[in-house]
Amino acid sequence: MEMNMSFSHDMGDEYEKFIRRMNPPRVVIDNEACKNATVIRVDCANEHGILLEVVQILTDLNLIINKAYISADGNWFMDVFNVTDQDGNKITDEGILDYITKSLGPESCFTSAMRSVGVKQTMDHTEIELTGSDRPGLLSELSAVLKHLKCNVVNAEVWTHNTRAAAVIQVTDEETGTSITNLERLSRIKALLCNVLKGSNKSSLAKTIVSHSVTHTDRRLHQMMFADRDYEQTGDDVLEDRQRPNVDVVNWYDKDYSVVTIRCKDRPKLLFDTVCTLTDMGYVVFHAKIDTEGPQSYQVVRFLLSLHGRFHESEILYDFMRL
Template sequence: MQELRPVFLERTQTSSFVPYEYITEASMEVNMSFSNDMDDEYEKLFRRLNPPRVVIDNEACKNATVIRVDSANKHGILLEVVQVLTDLNLIITKAYISSDGGWFMDVFNVTDPDGNKVTDEAILDYITKSLGPESCFTSSMRSVGVKQSMDHTAIELTGSDRPGLLSEVSAVLTHLKCNVVNAEVWTHNMRAAAVMQVTDEETGSAITNPEKLSRIKELLCNVLKGSNKSRGAKTVVSHGVTHTERRLHQMMFADRDYERANNDVLDEKQRPNVSVVNWCEKDYSVVTITSKDRPKLLFDTVCTLTDMEYVVFHANIDAEGPEAHQEYYIKHIDGSPVKSEAERQRIIQCLEAAIERRVSEGLKLELCTTDRVGLLSDVTRIFRENSLTVTRAEVTTRAGKAVNTFYVSDASGYPVDAKTIDSIRQAIGQTILKVKGSPEELKPVSQESPTRFLFGGLFKSRSFVNFGLVRSYS
């Protein structure tokens, strides 16, 4: 099939032959543009001749749904498939991957979040359409490509982490009359990254005023820089639509959050066990990972290997117990195995970071109330005033309701105590308080505080916050 490519491109690029000596620099740029378009056309043709096939079987395995995907091979296709499954909140308990030659085959054992087989016809139909012949994949980077959206403006932030950072960012956006409708914030190794979707308070849609966009970038960059000039801060504003978790991995990887200080040995026992060795007979490098299992673990590791430009030729995944075991047979995109000790160490560090970014220790706070401009700023300000720092956050808006999840810890590094919870409860006026993990560490408040309405209708009486002391693996 590859032998047809030059002929196909030549016939579709131009109807006449252009001698080499007449090709100017300008025409080369045009031809390169045509070439990129023809690459996409060739890929579409190849897919039509070799359509992907999806088989979903609920009978082959006793306790899981088996999904098999056969497709023409290309760099990044494994990540695409895993991304579709994890975006549906499916749990991958076992997987076998093989992609030698020009063909790619995946077999996944999956369950729903409750550990049951997937029987919802809508979900099964979505998987078939997303991964099968009807899928519209034309590039392995489709999930991170920027598409125009007039519903919101996307803001990407990276910088040094510190207590109160999310509160300061939220306050700036509120001051500029921007409403945060969706956001995800990760922190790891003293670095912070966030992807926020904001709307203009006046229009309720994307921000189009160039001066206002420039002002947002300027002020947020100043907040992210703070007093730390040793590491850079970055703010990107666009009308694009990206896969949030994919972008967060890319942003933190680009920000080198995997680099650790030499004296960083406190959490050595809690780190995942990652090893990289070369299998000289087959010219592969073998990556093995053992860590505590959690949802989206496979996505996080495959995402990082893809970003580092490694191709997974074979893989075995077993996550049926409390521990997950992953084994990847990889080569760099240039066809070579790991060449040096420095490269080996970098792979280990980057995979450790990819796994740790999504793990949050501390107090889990879930907030559900009517959405309004400034809500995120008010809530995070209360956290900051009570000496709490946000280690991870997920902010969503559905049908006018804000559904937010925060993972917080004491700014000084100590566990959050009952007095702090009591202060937050008084300020926000909560009627439902739940503690998960170690209930004895937090004593419940006996009655509603008279300061419930301290912020004058900040929250409706039906709104609530759930607190849980947990180690999150979601």
């Protein structure tokens, strides 16, 4: 059985490489086609999760996506993005333009089905993932415990929503400045941090994971919060109507897909957060149009989606409320 599985995996990987050689990704960056934005066109063989990876690369460069047209029919993927820098200017920095071309073009590996989004191995530090109940002073308590355990915090990002908290913390050994590999020490770190997350409520859910891989932080926090079901609303946590994104869902039963239209206040990383949410929910985007409109900078997003089963409007509405 193991030999058959290995053979199947190898064949699938070789087939993917063959398709890639026959149809290499093509990236065109045009600063003349649009008056107010740089236009980036990406054509390549379609793979599950490829839209998220492309949006992630552009978002990591702090680019603002004002408009986008997405099409993923069959085995082919074609996207057009109108982007600017944080000041609303076209992208003219040759270093950034070259990075985009290399990251999305034939030299990249972003279409590999075996590649996790934003993950690479490292021994420079240890990564700690935490989920638990939020409360005042939680971050201070976690920092104090790590200090007591002689852990140096290299980087940390914390999200909170609906009384739940998720954090990705990168630490090194205080003395050596390298990752922590002693299993007994790692076990102690996990146990003490888990106790802090539970606080006085020992029955509350808390989770601590330690690894030596580097995950794209925002992507991982999305996954952690979704797995923690942070989007479930209770009592006073329900947003006022004026704060809610306007989400409209139409199921086209005869075509076996759903059309989702979202209108909400624009902000940085909105498209990335939206695509992350849809990906975590298991939806596949076949077509989409994104447009930032009007003086109030609202973003209108229309997705054509497919999933095994029908789209549940209440589920997507609550999940988008946390974006």
